[in-house]
Amino acid sequence: MPSNDKAVTLSLAFLIFALLPEIYGLHVVYLTDYCNTSIAVTTAGLIEPDASLYYPSNLDCTVTLSVHSSSKILLQFYRFFLEEKVNGACVDSLTVYDGAEESSPAVTESLCGRVDAFEVESTGSNVTFVLQTDSEGSNSGFGIFYTEFVNSPCSVDQFECNNSRCIDSSLVCDTYNMCGDDSDESNCDTGGPIEDTGLPLIAIVGVVVVAVCLLVFLYAAVKAAINKHKSKKLMDQLLKEMQTSVTANQFTDEDFWGSEKND
Ligand SMILES: [Ca+2]
Numbered sequence: 001m002p003s004n005d006k007a008v009t010l011s012l013a014f015l016i017f018a019l020l021p022e023i024y025g026l027h028v029v030y031l032t033d034y035c036n037t038s039i040a041v042t043t044a045g046l047i048e049p050d051a052s053l054y055y056p057s058n059l060d061c062t063v064t065l066s067v068h069s070s071s072k073i074l075l076q077f078y079r080f081f082l083e084e085k086v087n088g089a090c091v092d093s094l095t096v097y098d099g100a101e102e103s104s105p106a107v108t109e110s111l112c113g114r115v116d117a118f119e120v121e122s123t124g125s126n127v128t129f130v131l132q133t134d135s136e137g138s139n140s141g142f143g144i145f146y147t148e149f150v151n152s153p154c155s156v157d158q159f160e161c162n163n164s165r166c167i168d169s170s171l172v173c174d175t176y177n178m179c180g181d182d183s184d185e186s187n188c189d190t191g192g193p194i195e196d197t198g199l200p201l202i203a204i205v206g207v208v209v210v211a212v213c214l215l216v217f218l219y220a221a222v223k224a225a226i227n228k229h230k231s232k233k234l235m236d237q238l239l240k241e242m243q244t245s246v247t248a249n250q251f252t253d254e255d256f257w258g259s260e261k262n263d
């Protein structure tokens, strides 16, 4: 593939990935944007390690997530893939603490490798993430939904989940299971393509992204093939013209030498 086509392909792939949070329609917190700081969030969103496809090496990143002081935080780990253990120990890891500091009680063990989906909730209004990576090797990282909630009774601007969590009413029927038991999505009548297909939005986004990437690669491959064909055709034409020219020059030389001998 020519270098300019490769650059176009990489740029498009990066653009698509950069736009994913917008497609999600959720506030996305990339931990590496907030290393060693505390950030205030509300309602709900998504936590990922970094904006790039693979998380960076040499990280020692601590981020505290805070919601309103009367609220708690539900964390739903739906995707998790850090580098696998080496000699029985994590080389890259994420640990979550139930409070504003690393000295708070851990709500998860030190996580690495592949981890199945699970959820935890805080006892207060803060959770602290500690993401550490070694000097080499990476993976696709993780996706964690966070939801600010209080226990029932709920206020008028809140939705009461079947599990008695009260979440912001704006989270009802937005296609994301922010209650944790899916009750905020169980009585929706959107009639849209998501319900029709029965696929989660992330799966649909994934299919669209893969399709676009395939089209881009196909375009680049076809363009390269056309360029190759054009080059061959041009070369054949040049060779033909050179042969014609050589033949013509032979007559001219004979004529030339002939006329010289006559002199
Ligand atoms: Ca690593």
Ligand SMILES: [Ca+2]
Pocket: 171, 172, 173, 174, 175, 176, 177, 178, 179, 184, 185
């Ligand atoms: Ca929802």
